[in-house]
Amino acid sequence: xxxxxxxxxxxxxxxxxxxxxxxxxxxxxxxxxxxxxxxxxxxxxxxxxxxxxxxxxxxxxxxxxxxxxxxxxxxxxxxxxxxxxxxxxxxxxxxxxxxxxxxxxxxxxxxxxxxxxxxxxxxxxxxxxxxxxxxxx
Amino acid sequence: xxxxxxxxxxxxxxxxxxxxxxxxxxxxxxxxxxxxxxxxxxxxxxxxxxxxxxxxxxxxxxxxxxxxxxxxxxxxxxxxxxxxxxxxxxxxxxxxxxxxxxxxxxxxxxxxxxxxxxxxxxxxxxxxxxxxxxxxx
Numbered sequence: 436x437x438x439x440x441x442x443x444x445x446x447x448x449x450x451x452x453x454x455x456x457x458x459x460x461x462x463x464x465x466x467x468x469x470x471x472x473x474x475x476x477x478x479x480x481x482x483x484x485x486x487x488x489x490x491x492x493x494x495x496x497x498x499x500x501x502x503x504x505x506x507x508x509x510x511x512x513x514x515x516x517x518x519x520x521x522x523x524x525x526x527x528x529x530x531x532x533x534x535x536x537x538x539x540x541x542x543x544x545x546x547x548x549x550x551x552x553x554x555x556x557x558x559x560x561x562x563x564x565x566x567x568x569x570x571x572x
Numbered sequence: 573x574x575x576x577x578x579x580x581x582x583x584x585x586x587x588x589x590x591x592x593x594x595x596x597x598x599x600x601x602x603x604x605x606x607x608x609x610x611x612x613x614x615x616x617x618x619x620x621x622x623x624x625x626x627x628x629x630x631x632x633x634x635x636x637x638x639x640x641x642x643x644x645x646x647x648x649x650x651x652x653x654x655x656x657x658x659x660x661x662x663x664x665x666x667x668x669x670x671x672x673x674x675x676x677x678x679x680x681x682x683x684x685x686x687x688x689x690x691x692x693x694x695x696x697x698x699x700x701x702x703x704x705x706x707x708x709x
Contacts, residue, residue, distance in 0.1 A: 443675050446693045448685055461598050461607055468605035470598055473661045485690040517681040518693065520673055524610045526681050536657055538580050543656040544663050548585055553622040556583045556655065 443520050451523040452478060457493060458525060462535070465514040465528040471535040472543045476525070488513045490529055507569050509533040534563040537570070580657050588660040589615060594630060595662060599672070602651040602665040608672040609680045613662070625650045627666055644706050646670040671700040674707070 437449050452458050457475040464471055476484065477493040480500050484491045490503040490511030504510025511529040518525055536543040545560025574586050589595050594612040601608055613621065614630040617637050621628045627640040627648030641647025648666040655662055673680040682697025 446683070446695070448691050448693050459596060459610065461610060463607065468607075470600065470605075470607070470663055473596065473598060473656065482690075485685070515687075516685040517696070518683055518685065519610065519680040520675045520677075520682075524680075526607055538657045540657075543661075544654040545657075546583070546655055548622070548653040548655065550652075554585050556585050558583070559654070 442522050448518065449522055450478075450481065450518065450525070451521065453523070455495075457495075458523060460492065460525045460527050462490060462511065462527045462529055462531075465530055469542055470544060471529070471531060471541070481525075484513060484527070485516075490527060490531075503531075503535075507533070507537070507564075509535060509564075509569075511535075537566060539564050539566045539569075579659050585655065586659055587615075587618065587655065587662070588658065590660070592632075594632075595660060597629065597662045597664050599627060599648065599664045599666055599668075602667055606679055607681060608666070608668060608678070618662075621650060621664070622653075627664060627668075640668075640672075644670070644674070644701075646672060646701075646706075648672075674703060676701050676703045676706075 450458050456477045459473060460476050461473050462471045474492040480491045480493045490513060492501045494501040509532055511531045514528040514530060516525055516527050534541055539562045540560040541563050546556040547559050549555040549557050587595050593614045597611055597613050598607055599609045611629040617628045617630045627650060629638045631638040646669055648668045651665040651667060653662055653664050671678050676699045677697040678700050679697060683693040684696050686692040686694050
């Protein structure tokens with residue numbers, strides 16, 4: 436196991452996968468810095484992403500690799516991948532067309548907690564596609 | 573348990589904590605959208621954050637709540653909190669002074685994977701404080 440100082444200060448990429456073999460990835464619009472989605476990669480998904488330059492994740496619910504956009508057409512071209520201090524989380528900056536959330540929004544984060552009513556949300560996103568049209572083709 | 577459509581389309585905030593009682597939080601500079609850090613909250617940390625307006629997390633390693641900046645002085649004033657489609661991840665937009673990473677950088681994501689050498693990193697951040705001075709007071 437690498438020393439803490441190597442992990443935090445070194446220039447070797449030694450991503451730390453969790454007990455399920457996953458690392459969380461924050462996917463960000465490379466132009467605006469807007470967070471589009473947060474998902475997971477396993478080692479295979481990370482290797483595929485690095486090799487293809489296409490955002491590729493591991494779906495826990497489906498138990499398999501998932502190339503973003505393979506169904507919706509709204510794929511991700513990887514611009515760069517950043518890693519955090521303890522190398523257990525990634526930021527992936529991407530160029531991405533269209534809505535990146537399966538509910539039809541540009542970002543998965545289309546609602547915010549309402550000021551003064553912390554059990555309520557308010558909509559801040561604008562729908563950019565109709566999921567029925569995109570996924571039921 | 574709430575229906576999928578209520579979770580994804582509704583305006584009730586029903587954060588989904590994982591088996592360890594945690595929800596991941598992506599903390600973002602409210603002005604620049606730069607991702608500063610990714611950490612976890614439990615229900616108590618989220619309630620404390622909402623009540624105080626100060627970024628408060630749950631430290632797995634220390635097993636307790638952690639008000640960001642209580643040691644370093646580099647705290648976070650919460651501007652807004654967004655939730656994703658399945659309500660199992662948060663974005664917290666903050667106003668934050670100084671370096672937000674304990675290694676001394678503004679953001680924890682101060683290294684990126686080197687193009688053409690996917691096992692190597694290169695530095696993209698600039699150190700803004702000396703951890704020895706800040707934490708060994």
